[in-house]
Amino acid sequence: MKKFINKVSVLMMGCMIAFMATACHTGGDDDSTQKVTTTPKNSLRGVILDQNGATLTGATVKINNKTVNINGNTFESTGLGNGNYKVEVTKAGYKGAEETITLSTSSQVVDNEVVLVGQDVESTFYLIKEETETINLGAEGDEKSVTLETSTQDDGTGKIVGNTQDPNDASLNSEIVVTAKAPGLSASEVSTVEKQLPAGKNIQDVYFKLTNLGSLEEATSKTGKTRSLIVAGESLPENYTYFAGVKLEAPYKVDFSSIAGFFINISIDLPGDVKNAIKLFRNTGSGWTEVTSSTTGNGIAKVDNSQATRITVSLNKLETQSFAIGVQIEQDEPSISAYTFNGTPVVNTSSSAITVKNMPYTVKSHGIVLTNKTKGAMVDYLRKIIVRYYKIRAIYEAKDETRTYNFTNSNTGGYSLPVNGELYLTGFQNVTVSEFSIRNGESRFQAEEYGDVYVYPYAIVPISPIHSGGSND
Incomplete structure (x- = not known):
């Protein structure tokens, strides 16, 4: 008994040692190890x-x-x-x-x-791309602009162009232009400003930078690094999603409220179909607050929202702050359906049985199909936000592909189809359809995600007649 246990122990140890490299096989034709x-x-x-x-x-x-x-x-x-x-x-x-x-x-x-x-x-x-303009204060005044790009749909082709999932399309961009304007100061106004500066500083040291922001993280981060252009679901109020913005950065805080009529104007020029769909927010370091036509105080002298494609914010205080443009994205309840397909049947018209080894059928490869439902400057921003937030770029675009159903997989030579028999392939593919839109805007697109495929072969074969006597069988 002891000798037998020793042999088993040795065998088990040998199996364990070899386990990571090969299987421990103990004989027989059916190797289930x-x-x-x-x-x-x-x-x-x-x-x-x-x-x-x-x-x-x-x-x-x-x-x-x-x-x-x-x-x-x-x-x-x-x-x-x-x-x-x-x-x-x-x-x-x-x-x-x-x-x-x-x-x-x-x-x-x-x-x-x-x-x-x-x-x-x-x-x-x-x-x-780094896009920063420096605006100087002084007797002459200064004005600079930065551009936040969006793209529109090409009416001639019906395709969305610009930064979309269509890599071969040319880019047609519309623009959101942000302009900062500092009017000139008189000698007495320069003196008023310089009294607020540290010792040894004068009006030549007063400037601010206007920077095209990549994300809300960058607008508030001390590192200045950003993961991507769009960060969906950031902490803008009311579930608004950030898609563009600028940062105004100043080395010194200066209060212009004692200078009558002096404002630094931040003008935001928007494409025509954008204004009603967006909200403007500001952050001076204590969180994001909405900027509306009635917003005053805390450095904002007035807000002009009366023009169809422009918002102008007049500032009477120079300080570091960020402006963010946000939209609300809506998604309908996704619907899951089955896309049905049928392969080309095989019909045996010969005089003897034939062997069918495989049959082709066409389905969509796993992936996403994005379809724009509208035209306009915002539809592509909507696509970018969804694409990046849900990492759709990591999922390949779904395309038609031909697959083969192999009848020899069951260790057979194929399917024997009798004379006058018909062999069919049918099946379905799961498809999840979602529609995304921007609230109060016309921009809308559809995302179809193609998933698992299920194939069912079936045959229609003639039945041999059953003889029961008589001449009318």
């Missing part, structure tokens, strides 16, 4: 785009502070172990983007074998 494939590796890939979704080359990519090779606007790092990887993407003249990605392997059973599968992650990095 699972094998484990070792040394799986993860991979990390990235795509670099500008704020308009266009290809951006010449960037530098670091993963955990180590520079990686870049091919055009894409990079790939393979053979990575499990863990967190900090990806930093930079380019001169652009705001940097960074993301921390966690990679981990998983186990799957394939053909009676336990396979450890590495994770393959792809991420998109948007770099926003």
